[in-house]
Structure formats: C-alpha cells, structure tokens
Amino acid sequence: MxxxxxxxxxxxxxxxxxxxxxxxxxxxxxxxxxxxxxxxxxxxxxxxxxxxxxxxxxxxxxxxxxxxxxxxxxxxxxxxxxxxxxxxxxxxxxxxxxxxxxxxxxxxxxxxxxxxxxxxxxxxxxxxxxxxxxxxxxxxxxxxxxxxxxxxxxxxxxxxxxxxxxxSDESKGLAQEELNALSDINQENQGKEGFDADKLNVALTDIKSAVAQAGKDLSKQDVQKIVEDTLNNYNLKSSMTENQINLIVNFAVNLSNSGVINNGDFVNTLSDLKDSIVSKANGNFKGIDLNFDANKAIEQGESIWQQIVDFFKNLIG
Structure with missing residues (x-):
C-alpha cells in the first residue's frame, strides 16, 4: 500500500x-x-x-x-x-x-x-x-x-x-453564544411590535433541528436561507435588525460545523422543547405553520438549480 x-x-x-x-x-x-x-x-x-x-x-x-x-x-x-x-x-x-x-x-x-x-x-x-x-x-x-x-x-x-x-469547549462556547444572542435580541426588542420571545425560542429550535438534519454539508448561504425562512414563518423577520439576524446565522453556521449535531437525541430533545413552549404560549402561535421545514426550501432550490444545469447541458450537448 x-x-x-x-x-x-x-x-x-x-x-x-x-x-x-x-x-x-x-x-x-x-x-x-x-x-x-x-x-x-x-x-x-x-x-x-x-x-x-x-x-x-x-x-x-x-x-x-x-x-x-x-x-x-x-x-x-x-x-x-x-x-x-x-x-x-x-x-x-x-x-x-x-x-x-x-x-x-x-x-x-x-x-x-x-x-x-x-x-x-x-x-x-x-x-x-x-x-x-x-x-x-x-x-x-x-x-x-x-x-x-x-x-x-x-x-x-x-x-x-x-x-x-x-x-466539550465547543458545546460550552455554542451554548454561551446562543444564550448571548437570544438574550441580546430579546432585550433590544422589548415592546417592539411584531416581536415575540416565545416565537424566537421556537424558531431557534426549528433552525437547530434543520441544521442538524442537514448535516455538515451546508454552505453559509444554505444556513442563511434556513434562518431567514424560519424567521419569516414565525413572522419575526420584519421586527428584527440585520445585525440580530446575523447573530443567529453565525450561531447556526458554527453549530452546523460542530460535533453537537452528531448527538442522536439532539433533534428529539428540540422537538420536545418546541412542543413545551408552544403549549404554554396561550395561543400565540395561532395561524402559524408549526410543521414548517426549512430544509425543504433548500432542497427545492437545489432541484431548480439542477434543472437549470441540466437544461444548458442538453442545449450544448
């Protein structure tokens, strides 16, 4: 050899x-x-x-x-x-x-x-x-x-x-980064129309689940789309600043490159947390798609891109 x-x-x-x-x-x-x-x-x-x-x-x-x-x-x-x-x-x-x-x-x-x-x-x-x-x-x-x-x-x-x-230092760093981002965003948006802390916490469970399920092959553009689509689903994006959204994107990128997502119970625990927050939220999630899957938008985007590539290949070939 x-x-x-x-x-x-x-x-x-x-x-x-x-x-x-x-x-x-x-x-x-x-x-x-x-x-x-x-x-x-x-x-x-x-x-x-x-x-x-x-x-x-x-x-x-x-x-x-x-x-x-x-x-x-x-x-x-x-x-x-x-x-x-x-x-x-x-x-x-x-x-x-x-x-x-x-x-x-x-x-x-x-x-x-x-x-x-x-x-x-x-x-x-x-x-x-x-x-x-x-x-x-x-x-x-x-x-x-x-x-x-x-x-x-x-x-x-x-x-x-x-x-x-x-x-692991990685887990500690990510948990602290997440807590800092959530607490800063919540504090900065207190009383702001359209912002809701429960929705932000649930959105983050969805973002983390999507990143974990997608694995380590995500680009930063993919992560950005997951974050923005999820915040849109929970009607949060319009009430948040670009800097606040970037805090979540940066955290999600770091999470996607970490060993934390290898934990087989991670997604199930996030699902339980999401259900618990929603059940205590007194109807705050009425009219919101709680089965939203941010990864589907990425898959659809890749499919459309592949169709474009195939079209030009056939055109040339």
Missing part, C-alpha cells in the same frame, strides 16, 4: 474516532445527570454575602442535612470555564439547582426570582441547555439582587464537570 493510501486510511480512522468521541461526549452529559443527580446539586455565585447565600439557598429549596451537594462558582473556575481572564472584580450572583428528571419528562427550567434575572428567560436557558447536551433535567435559577442571569449557565457547566461530565 502506498504512503498516500496509508495516510488516507489513517485519516478516515481518525475522523471516525473523532465523530464517535463527539457523540459519546454529548450523550455522556445526560448519562452523568441520570447517574449523579438523584440528589439535587447546588452551585452558588461567588459574590454572594453570607446572608445572601442563605437567602438564595432558601429560594432554591435547600434542605440542610439532606442535600449534600453544595458548590460555589468562584472567579477562577468561571474564567476557566468561559475561557476569559481571571478577574477578581467579576460579580457572580446567579445560582442554580440541578436535579435529575425521568427520561419521559421534558427539560424544565424555573427562574424562582424572575424580577431579579433581568436578561435571560427560562426558555433561553432551556435552548442553551439542549445545545449543551442536556435532554431532561430540572433546573432552578435564583439571584437575591437584580442581575442579567448569564453566569447561571456557567454554574451549570461547573456542576456537570465537577460531577464527571466531559463537556
């Missing part, structure tokens, strides 16, 4: 191993939750005073003597998780409680202090958690003072890794 063939074979083997390890890593997140979170795990923000800690634990339903898994996310751990410089001035107040849920249950997030989590909604946390590899769990978020709530996601990462889950 030639050197070239040896290298090609080795490349295929390495690619296969990489694919397998990516799938295992994402599935392993849920495996760790199922095995290690029978008792709830609590992660407190480093900046809480002693009084604030006790108040936060009370809000999260902590039972002293029964609940034993109590951690604190400090600035050093936060910096490592988020891949930023360790800065002692970082303010970490958002705290989380994570508990196992049965496999038949939908991923649940409850913000127990909604007035104090000013930027992130429950469904934004849920969307990001799915990208992280969580399929079903019960997550509660609390803060004793008004904060954005963005550091709570880092608390979830910290909890998972401390319990033995292998959360």
């Amino acid at each position: 030639s050197i070239k063939k040896h290298l090609t074979t080795a490349g295929i083997i390495l690619a296969s191993l990489s694919f397998s390890s990516g799938v295992l890593a994402e599935n392993q997140v849920q495996d760790v939750i199922d095995e290690s979170y029978v008792q709830p795990d609590y992660v407190l923000g480093y900046s809480l005073s002693e009084t604030q800690k006790q108040e936060t634990l009370r809000l999260l339903g902590y039972q002293e003597g029964k609940d034993i898994d109590l951690k604190t996310l400090n600035t050093s751990s936060y910096a490592k998780i988020m891949d930023v410089a360790d800065d002692s001035s970082l303010q970490l107040y958002s705290s989380v409680k994570i508990k196992k849920l049965g496999a038949s249950k939908t991923l649940n997030v409850n913000i127990v202090t909604p007035k104090n989590i000013t930027k992130v909604t429950e469904d934004m946390y849920r969307n990001a958690a799915v990208t992280l590899g969580i399929q079903h769990a019960d997550i509660e978020v609390a803060a004793p003072i008004p904060v954005t709530g963005e550091s709570a996601l880092a608390g979830i990462y910290y909890s998972l890794e401390e319990n033995g889950a292998q959360v």
